[in-house]
Amino acid sequence: MTAPTAARSFPVVETAVLRVAVAGNPNSGKSTLINSLAGTRLHVGNWPGVTVEKKEAALEHRGQRIALIDLPGTYSLSPYTEEEIIARDFLVHDRPDIIVDVVDATNLERNLYLTLQLLELGIPVIVALNIYDEAEKKGYKIDVKAMEAALGVTVVPTVATRKTGMNDLLEAVTGAIAKGSRSLPRSQSYGEDIEAAVKMLTAGIVDRHPALVERYPRRWLALKLMEGDRRVLAEANISGVDSLMKDAVGHLREAHGEDLESLMADARYSLAAGLTREVLQRPSVRKTEMTEKIDRVVLNRFLGIPIFFAAMWFVFKMTFDLSAPFADWLDGAINGPLTRWIEASTNLLHGPDWLVSLMTKGVIAGVGSVLVFVPVIFAMMFFITFLEGSGYMARAAFVMDRAMHSMGLHGKSFIPMILGFGCNVPAQSGTVLWSLYVMGIVLAVLMGILFKRTLFRGESPMFIMELPPYRMPSGRSLAIHTWEKGKHFLIKAGTYILAVSVLVWFLLNLPWGVENKKDSYLGKVGSAIAPVFAPLGFGNWEASSSLIAGVIAKEIVVGTMGEIYVRETEKKPEGPAPTFFEDLREIGTSFASAGREAFTNVISTVGITSLKAEEKEEEATLRSVVAKSFTPLSAYAFMAFVLLYMPCVVAAAAFKHEFGTWKWFGVAFVYQTILAWSVAFIVYQGGKLFGIGG
Amino acid sequence: MNLAMLKPGEKGRIAKMGAIGPLRRRLMDMGVLVGEEITVEKVAPLGDPIEITVKNYNLSLRKKEAEGILLEDPK
Numbered sequence: 001m002t003a004p005t006a007a008r009s010f011p012v013v014e015t016a017v018l019r020v021a022v023a024g025n026p027n028s029g030k031s032t033l034i035n036s037l038a039g040t041r042l043h044v045g046n047w048p049g050v051t052v053e054k055k056e057a058a059l060e061h062r063g064q065r066i067a068l069i070d071l072p073g074t075y076s077l078s079p080y081t082e083e084e085i086i087a088r089d090f091l092v093h094d095r096p097d098i099i100v101d102v103v104d105a106t107n108l109e110r111n112l113y114l115t116l117q118l119l120e121l122g123i124p125v126i127v128a129l130n131i132y133d134e135a136e137k138k139g140y141k142i143d144v145k146a147m148e149a150a151l152g153v154t155v156v157p158t159v160a161t162r163k164t165g166m167n168d169l170l171e172a173v174t175g176a177i178a179k180g181s182r183s184l185p186r187s188q189s190y191g192e193d194i195e196a197a198v199k200m201l202t203a204g205i206v207d208r209h210p211a212l213v214e215r216y217p218r219r220w221l222a223l224k225l226m227e228g229d230r231r232v233l234a235e236a237n238i239s240g241v242d243s244l245m246k247d248a249v250g251h252l253r254e255a256h257g258e259d260l261e262s263l264m265a266d267a268r269y270s271l272a273a274g275l276t277r278e279v280l281q282r283p284s285v286r287k288t289e290m291t292e293k294i295d296r297v298v299l300n301r302f303l304g305i306p307i308f309f310a311a312m313w314f315v316f317k318m319t320f321d322l323s324a325p326f327a328d329w330l331d332g333a334i335n336g337p338l339t340r341w342i343e344a345s346t347n348l349l350h351g352p353d354w355l356v357s358l359m360t361k362g363v364i365a366g367v368g369s370v371l372v373f374v375p376v377i378f379a380m381m382f383f384i385t386f387l388e389g390s391g392y393m394a395r396a397a398f399v400m401d402r403a404m405h406s407m408g409l410h411g412k413s414f415i416p417m418i419l420g421f422g423c424n425v426p427a428q429s430g431t432v433l434w435s436l437y438v439m440g441i442v443l444a445v446l447m448g449i450l451f452k453r454t455l456f457r458g459e460s461p462m463f464i465m466e467l468p469p470y471r472m473p474s475g476r477s478l479a480i481h482t483w484e485k486g487k488h489f490l491i492k493a494g495t496y497i498l499a500v501s502v503l504v505w506f507l508l509n510l511p512w513g514v515e516n517k518k519d520s521y522l523g524k525v526g527s528a529i530a531p532v533f534a535p536l537g538f539g540n541w542e543a544s545s546s547l548i549a550g551v552i553a554k555e556i557v558v559g560t561m562g563e564i565y566v567r568e569t570e571k572k573p574e575g576p577a578p579t580f581f582e583d584l585r586e587i588g589t590s591f592a593s594a595g596r597e598a599f600t601n602v603i604s605t606v607g608i609t610s611l612k613a614e615e616k617e618e619e620a621t622l623r624s625v626v627a628k629s630f631t632p633l634s635a636y637a638f639m640a641f642v643l644l645y646m647p648c649v650v651a652a653a654a655f656k657h658e659f660g661t662w663k664w665f666g667v668a669f670v671y672q673t674i675l676a677w678s679v680a681f682i683v684y685q686g687g688k689l690f691g692i693g694g
Numbered sequence: 695m696n697l698a699m700l701k702p703g704e705k706g707r708i709a710k711m712g713a714i715g716p717l718r719r720r721l722m723d724m725g726v727l728v729g730e731e732i733t734v735e736k737v738a739p740l741g742d743p744i745e746i747t748v749k750n751y752n753l754s755l756r757k758k759e760a761e762g763i764l765l766e767d768p769k
Contacts, residue, residue, distance in 0.1 A: 076723035080716040107751050110725050262711065265722040295736070304739035398754050402740035405756070463743060464720055464759065467752040 017065045024102030026073035027468040029130045032477045033160035061170040077117045079231040099125045105135035112272035119185045122217040125153045132157040139283035147279040152186030161474040190267040198222045200248040291469040304399045315383045321601030323375035325594035334368040337583035378486040385481045389473030504549045537634030537684040637684035645676035698760035700734040712762035725749035
């Protein structure tokens with residue numbers, strides 16, 4: 001973190017930028033609120049050193065410049081989760097001028113628990129009482145005036161999804177600086193015992209640790225010391241048995257036991273409960289809500305899992321329907337005109353042959369495989385955003401957690417797994433491979449259980465998750481999140497893919513001037529590991545080299561095999577090259593037809609027609625290439641292996657994105673490679689046993 | 695008597711929080727406190743985790759965690 005700018009008074013100069021931190025519970029509509037306030041001015045990055053998203057935006061209201069900083073959604077400011085540590089470090093050390101606390105009006109008590117902790121910081125707070133429409137619909141009556149009086153802060157009812165109350169909120173924010181220190185919230189009383197201890201601790205700290213007072217808000221520091229907050233104790237270099245601590249909290253420990261952390265949680269929650277009783281009137285008769293009705297079906301003992309698979313199938317089908325025509329279009333444009341243009345311009349500049357080859361077969365091929373993923377990734381991100389925003393994602397994690405957990409994974413791991421599946425999307429459309437995939441899933445569960453029992457017996461991540469009410473995500477936030485996620489993801493994945501593509505090109509063309517691909521570095525590595533694949537029926541160097549190259553994306557396996565098998569002599573006969581303008585026109589018309597195709601695809605899926613078994617160009621290529629040195633059986637084993645072996649670079653990026661470490665990718669990597677090997681082994685050896693192919 | 699022993703639709707009042715460390719704090723921060731009334735809503739199709747209602751909202755947790763949440767004996 002940066003040097004503390006503590007003890008800063010409110011800016012009197014009008015032109016100074018007002019730093020507004022936006023805090024709130026997960027599912028409080030915080031990110032929708034930020035989107036509504038910021039619109040396109042939103043900048044998404046990461047908090048330093050972690051993968052937690054950091055959103056910022058620069059706004060202006062009535063001539064006042066405002067810098068919005070979105071804090072991670074948290075339930076509390078405890079020292080345990082990454083999100084909470086980020087949020088509180090920012091609040092304590094960077095001291096924003098104002099905190100906007102987004103409170104879910106339908107879930108007041110639990111949201112106020114965080115509000116109370118924000119009030120402890122001695123920073124002006126404005127409460128955005130969000131999802132106000134839903135609370136009204138439920139028949140909740142919230143006395144906003146009473147809430148303001150009790151908390152001593154401005155409370156603004158908002159409906160972020162409809163942009164209601166946004167102007168009032170900005171008015172309240174700018175109004176708060178005008179009021180200066182009068183806008184500081186009243187400190188809440190946690191009861192005589194605790195307050196007496198806080199008083200003693202505060203006095204003691206000022207007396208004995210003056211340096212600390214510079215760095216932390218006093219009341220907050222005292223409360224954290226009392227809770228035994230390990231981060232603050234360590235930073236402040238105070239031990240829990242310090243004489244000051246003994247004097248101040250001794251009687252509390254006597255009365256309530258050693259566990260003052262739960263005493264504080266109790267104190268805050270009883271205050272939050274009291275406040276809620278004061279300001280909120282619930283209808284006496286509770287209606288059965290929509291969410292309950294949906295959950296009765298979606299989480300049903302018998303229907304839950306089929307519904308999950310149906311939902312996933314729908315997502316895949318729609319993703320594929322929407323993106324495949326555009327992916328084909330991009331593929332065509334890159335391999336045809338773009339490659340020709342690059343070749344021509346490199347030749348024009350008298351570039352050496354190797355440069356032409358590096359550009360077309362290394363860089364363009366690499367960039368090309370990134371670009372081909374663009375439609376797939378955006379379509380998939382759209383559906384994932386929708387599932388998350390609607391509340392179904394939490395249900396899916398709930399339904400699947402047991403299965404994932406038995407594999408040593410968190411219930412949410414199915415998200416990167418879905419993305420990993422996305423690796424296969426451009427390469428496979430044929431229904432033949434579905435059989436392998438289903439077999440893969442069954443084996444995955446069995447092997448996962450075995451793994452859990454043997455290799456990874458450690459703790460799996462905790463699973464304490466809110467099941468938020470179902471909500472229709474607004475089109476606006478869907479668009480923003482899809483765009484942000486897709487962009488973020490592609491930049492990351494794209495970097496890896498490009499790097500790996502260029503690396504593979506070098507491996508395939510070094511040592512310099514290598515004639516036979518078998519003598520290239522890739523060929524040598526391929527030859528070395530080929531025996532591993534012998535029991536699977538494809539123990540040749542060509543196949544194993546291609547598999548190595550396939551870490552970029554699975555269809556590269558095909559491309560590499562093509563490049564290895566198709567020797568220099570086999571040049572494709574070419575007609576006269578089309579002109580630049582002919583190329584451009586062709587790109588334009590094929591884009592339009594891709595759009596039409598995507599549209600009809602979607603219509604046909606919604607109309608539930610059966611999967612079209614389309615003979616794709618790549619598959620045809622694969623088939624013709626493979627026929628040269630494979631038997632039908634070993635080819636099937638090879639395809640099984642390609643389908644199931646390690647997740648590609650895109651999946652690797654997805655795992656990193658979701659979990660923040662490479663560890664889970666490592667697990668998946670080892671695991672899927674072994675899985676693929678086993679399946680291919682069973683296919684090949686089993687097939688031979690039954691006398692097929694051989 | 696612990697939370698994992700309740701069937702869907704059954705209620706109980708928390709008597710003691712057995713979990714320790716981050717897990718315990720996490721549960722407390724989410725309103726799972728001694729004295730709180732908890733209803734078990736559903737059990738996931740594969741038998742774990744469970745869904746509970748606490749403080750008027752829905753929360754899911756694994757049975758292993760629920761076992762650490764002790765309930766008052768029903769009177």
